[in-house]
Amino acid sequence: MQLNSTFKDLPLQFNYLGDHAIVISINTPISSESIQIVKKVVTLCAFIKKTHQWIKEIIPAYQTITLVYDIHSFYQLEQTDPLIFIKNSFQSMMKENFLETEAGENKVIKIPVCYDEIFGIDLASMATLKNITKEEIIESHTHEIYNVFCLGFMPGFAYMGNVNEKIQVARHLAPRPKVFAGSVGIAGVQTGIYPTNSPGGWQIIGRTPLKIFDPHPETLALFKAGDQVQFYSINRATYDQMIQS
Amino acid sequence: MADTIQDKGRTGFQHLGIQANGFMDYLSAQLANVLVNNPINYPVFELCFPASSFSFTSDHTICITGANFSPVINEKSIELNTPIEVTKNDVLQFLKPIEGSFAYLAIQGKINAPNWLASQSFNAATLQKDNVFEILPILESEIYTHSIPPAFIHSIHSNIFTPAPIRFIPGPAWNDLTEESLSQLLTQPFHTTLQTNRMGYLLKGPALGLTKPNQYLSSAVTRGTLQLLPNGSIMILMADHQTIGGYANLGQIILVDLPRIAQLKNGSSLHFSLTNVNTAHQLYQQIQKGFIH
Numbered sequence: 001m002q003l004n005s006t007f008k009d010l011p012l013q014f015n016y017l018g019d020h021a022i023v024i025s026i027n028t029p030i031s032s033e034s035i036q037i038v039k040k041v042v043t044l045c046a047f048i049k050k051t052h053q054w055i056k057e058i059i060p061a062y063q064t065i066t067l068v069y070d071i072h073s074f075y076q077l078e079q080t081d082p083l084i085f086i087k088n089s090f091q092s093m094m095k096e097n098f099l100e101t102e103a104g105e106n107k108v109i110k111i112p113v114c115y116d117e118i119f120g121i122d123l124a125s126m127a128t129l130k131n132i133t134k135e136e137i138i139e140s141h142t143h144e145i146y147n148v149f150c151l152g153f154m155p156g157f158a159y160m161g162n163v164n165e166k167i168q169v170a171r172h173l174a175p176r177p178k179v180f181a182g183s184v185g186i187a188g189v190q191t192g193i194y195p196t197n198s199p200g201g202w203q204i205i206g207r208t209p210l211k212i213f214d215p216h217p218e219t220l221a222l223f224k225a226g227d228q229v230q231f232y233s234i235n236r237a238t239y240d241q242m243i244q245s
Numbered sequence: 246m247a248d249t250i251q252d253k254g255r256t257g258f259q260h261l262g263i264q265a266n267g268f269m270d271y272l273s274a275q276l277a278n279v280l281v282n283n284p285i286n287y288p289v290f291e292l293c294f295p296a297s298s299f300s301f302t303s304d305h306t307i308c309i310t311g312a313n314f315s316p317v318i319n320e321k322s323i324e325l326n327t328p329i330e331v332t333k334n335d336v337l338q339f340l341k342p343i344e345g346s347f348a349y350l351a352i353q354g355k356i357n358a359p360n361w362l363a364s365q366s367f368n369a370a371t372l373q374k375d376n377v378f379e380i381l382p383i384l385e386s387e388i389y390t391h392s393i394p395p396a397f398i399h400s401i402h403s404n405i406f407t408p409a410p411i412r413f414i415p416g417p418a419w420n421d422l423t424e425e426s427l428s429q430l431l432t433q434p435f436h437t438t439l440q441t442n443r444m445g446y447l448l449k450g451p452a453l454g455l456t457k458p459n460q461y462l463s464s465a466v467t468r469g470t471l472q473l474l475p476n477g478s479i480m481i482l483m484a485d486h487q488t489i490g491g492y493a494n495l496g497q498i499i500l501v502d503l504p505r506i507a508q509l510k511n512g513s514s515l516h517f518s519l520t521n522v523n524t525a526h527q528l529y530q531q532i533q534k535g536f537i538h
Contacts, residue, residue, distance in 0.1 A: 015417075016414065016522045017416065017417075017465070017467060017494075017497060018413075018414050018416070018467055018469060018470070018496070018497025018498070018499065018525075019414060019497070019499045019500055019522055019525035019526060019529065020467065020500055021465070021467050021497075023417070023464065023465070030462075056256045056257065057256060057257060057259045057260065057465075058260060059259045059260050059465040059488060059489070060260060061462065061463050061464040061465055061489050062462040062463060062464070063462055063464070064462075064464040064465065066464065066465030066467075068256075068259070068465075068467065071500070071526055071529050071530065071533075072529070072530065072533045072537065075526070075530060081522075081523075081526070083522075150260075150463060150489055151260060151261050151262035151488070151489075152262045152463060152487055152488045152489035152490075153262060153487055153489075154262055154487075155258075155261060155262045155263045155264075156261060156262055157262050159463065215361065217361075217362055220258070220261055220263070221261040221262065224260070224261070225260065
């Protein structure tokens, strides 16, 4: 079943994803505008979820927001079907003040990174490949303000972009068996930080002393989708100091 | 040893990349729980062959469901899907895999084990030799008091261990399959491989192709997602799957058929068939109404 509709202000598509999820797709190409739309849709979904406990998850990604729901609790409470319900909820909310929906503040999260080669193990090969200096890579990586598009791969791993074309490098063909927690990597247009030690294929250019994921229920992930992030360079002494504190 | 403690899994954290985890075969696990009067989604021991042995230090009511690993207590064989009284010093062992991949052991009461974000399911925490677990009493208000008719138990078991086609609902990349691949997916047999674990089941079958490159913007996937890998094989995502994925999403297996996938042994063959959301909801509701009155 498919219920597609172009809303007055936004092209949103509502589709089932299997029998216990609904995917809301936006047709806007990836841009600061698409990020704002995803954020607004998440806000609206969260608003619906507050009073409808059968919604279990709201998972944003690049151009989609996926709702996971509980079939049994939905039909205990509602007469219609989940897709029609969500679509109707959106229609009534958007008639009102969708565009005024606050997508939330945009503060830029600053992340310290030590780009020394002991941490940035792929810097040298990247510099050769792209025919630029290591300093230029660092300069470019710290210059951009990145958007967090979504989290995935492992708890707390944030997919950020876009990396400037001049430092874009594809991931390694075979993943390394172990990448250390805090490692900052590049994979094509994306940059990200490994929250925990894990196998990984991204090109590693440095390491942050910050804890990206903390299992404590009140901390969890440092980033969430829609955040803005900028990296800044720190030396080894500062890194060591921050790791200790 | 791949034995773990599982409950229905963690909800509400997938947007942070935190996997749901939880029962692989939720129907067998739920059945085990209600047969010992536990709440339906309580933690249970999820066992793979060769499975852990258990020695009891006090009297308990237990029940084993799901895969048949020839369970014995003090070397005498016991029934599946039946509540059984054990006493102090009884030893439960599993001798031989006969049918299925995951057996569930429910013990009346609540397994006292670490809890993270409201779930005792952990994708990495496997049972270790000499682990000791305390069983806490259930709150009286939580005791499951409905009686389960034998016909319902039988229907759950036969629903899981039947070779009928695996039903799925087409996903976002369904229309990107070549015509030939689409027909192969719906008519040819596929086989489970050695690469099956709690994250996903890799299938062997005809190599499927797309009419466009297999590069999609990452988007949320679910339990039961049929991912098409770049080499043309299908990976079925299971309980410990990553929260988002960037491979072609061909469809999602419906919830009532997921236990059947979970219980397939290596090398088992399966067929796929299409269904729709209404049918899937009706089937799911039918079963859940048998549990939740």
